[in-house]
Amino acid sequence: MDAFERLASQARIETAGYGVPNPDGKVVIYRMRRAQRAFDNPALEAAIEAANLLEKPVVVFFGLLARHPHGSLRTYRFMLEGLCDTAGRLSRRRIGFVMRICAGASSEHEFARLCSELRPALIVEDQNPMRRREPARPNSLGAPLWSVDADVIVPCALLGREHYAARTIRPRIREKLAAFLKPVGNRQVRVPFREPRGLEKTAPDLSLLETLALDRLVAPAPGFRGGTSEGLRALGSFIRERLGAYDRARNHPESDGTSRLSPYLHFGQLGPHTIALAVRDADAPLSSRNAFLEQLIVRRELAVNFVRFNRHYRSLDCAEPWALRTLGEHARDPRKYCYTARRLEQAETHDELWNAAQCQMVESGWMHNYMRMYWAKKILEWTGSAREAFDVAVRLNDRYELDGRDPNGYAGIAWAICGKHDRAWGPERPIFGKIRYMSYDSTRRKFDSRSYIKRWSR
16 A cells, blocks of 8 residues: 555645555545535545555546525536536546535535435545635545545645745745646556446536526526636737737736636536646746736735635735724714615625626636735725625625625625735825725726726626
8 A cells, every 4th residue: 555655745735634545445535525526636636646556446536516605507507517527527537426406504414415326435526715625534434534635736735834924825825836837747547437226416507507506696607607728718819919918918907918717627527737737838928827826826825825724714814913993993983975785796886897897706706816916905995894895895795796706705705904914104094094996997907997887898
């Protein structure tokens, strides 16, 4: 078992369970959660490598929740489009795929049932940094459990603690980047999975949308189609058409010089290795490539670090003491405008630029990164308290953004409303105190706001 033990000791793998693989086990099961792809997936590759050492087949399990607090036609259609793509890719790699509809609030019951049916020798899962981590304990599923960080390039566990700014995490990432920024590999299985007779599963199909309890007021995003194949096409288009000017154009919402890859990253349909290596090796100016890789690696992995190590990432309690202090000192400052959550959701404010950003999010499922900052800061300015502002921003983001419910979104809201990953700014302003301020006039001078407003206003 020396080769197996060496594989288990890799920095990307965390063990949560005890003992060697079950000698009576028949398969290696990969429990797919965030990394919903069969291409450049470190968790899947760890499962395949272990299975090849054990001379076992690999089967992937995905539990589709019939009811989800943020389940909408928008998110579920994109996810199911991706799962259709993933199922086909797994089949071509001779890997099994079992998707089951889960009636409760989690997929634990269905996964345990599958384990009792297939008797795994080993279980592998991809990590979700937004889940509360529990101490390692004996695994009740009859096999050791490996947890693999497939969401970032440098495994989050190696950073050890919450980092407070890009300047503190950047050197830690850079010193380890060469060891991890390399092709993931897409190895072949030695033993193909042969499906036992009567194995219960549900094929990923868009017709399922008619049977699930979804928020049907949030329509599918018209400019996005889910799946690894679609994500690769979007990546290629970005590199050909917009990467060359990324360092200059990325903060211009009216022309949208960004990659628009965040939904594919959020659902794990593309992995960061795929994108980073393609951009690093692209025929584009070094300044643009470096600017993009700073966002993809340093800033994105700072956000993942934030949600993994700060359990209050969805509320104002995530803030640093200086931010809570300055917001508290200005909590009673009068608001010139004060809007209810409903009026904000309906884009019924005096600010036509903010209204346009809200409409872009509601109608398209995506908001330009620069406008997200302005959008959240104005919610702070126009609601009764910083805590209310944080809650409203999270609720709107998670309901309408195709890439909502994501570390990047929570970190962005925390940056805008309570100065997370930022510093104290002076002079102090009403309501904001020492939190960085953005104004309508200064923002619209940075880009063609009239064009943006005309495009997205109702």
